Amino acid sequence: MLNRDVRDIMSVPWAMEMKSISIEEPERLVETLTGAIQGCGGWMLGRGGDHTGVVNIIFEFERQNCADIYCALMGSGLELSPGGHATLTALCQCTNRRQESCGKEVASIELEIQTFPCRR
Numbered sequence: 001m002l003n004r005d006v007r008d009i010m011s012v013p014w015a016m017e018m019k020s021i022s023i024e025e026p027e028r029l030v031e032t033l034t035g036a037i038q039g040c041g042g043w044m045l046g047r048g049g050d051h052t053g054v055v056n057i058i059f060e061f062e063r064q065n066c067a068d069i070y071c072a073l074m075g076s077g078l079e080l081s082p083g084g085h086a087t088l089t090a091l092c093q094c095t096n097r098r099q100e101s102c103g104k105e106v107a108s109i110e111l112e113i114q115t116f117p118c119r120r
Contacts, residue, residue, distance in 0.1 A: 014063065014091055014107035018084035024077050024082045025117045026055050030068045033057055036072035045108070053115040064103035078113065 022029055026049045034044055035058075048056040061069050070088045073080065080088070095102060115118035 003092075011082040014105070016084075016087050016091070016108065016113075017110045018080060018087065019112050019114075020080045020084060021074075021114045021115050021116065022055075022076075022078050023116050023118050026053055026115045029076070029113065029115060030057070031057055033073075033078075034075045036076050037069065038062070040068040041074050042069060046091075053117070055113040055115060057111045057113070058108065059111075060106050060108040062103065063091070063105045063107050064099065066092045066107060069109075 015050065024032070030047055030049070034047065037044065037059050040061065043060050045060060047055070047057045047060040066088070070092060073088075088113075092106060
């Protein structure tokens with residue numbers, strides 16, 4: 001039997017906050033990420049930006065799709081912080097080991113992206 005502390009940690013949902021950077025134009029980045037996330041079975045909860053080039057996106061997905069989400073973020077040209085990579089890796093590994101018991105659970109990511117668009 002698990003002790004109380006371990007059970008409490010295991011019952012915490014995967015609600016993650018991450019930071020990243022991108023050289024994409026903010027509008028194009030939001031469009032690309034929205035399509036990529038939805039293409040992997042995720043759903044958008046919110047998105048927006050400000051005049052400094054910061055884009056904020058909040059989305060959710062079933063844990064069974066975490067590897068696809070991770071690939072979609074990377075394929076969209078994001079450079080996640082080291083903590084973001086570590087968190088997503090942990091989610092993917094944990095989900096892989098417990099696929100039958102947690103695959104349908106929902107994970108959420110609040111993603112802050114600082115854009116530095118290339119000027120041509």
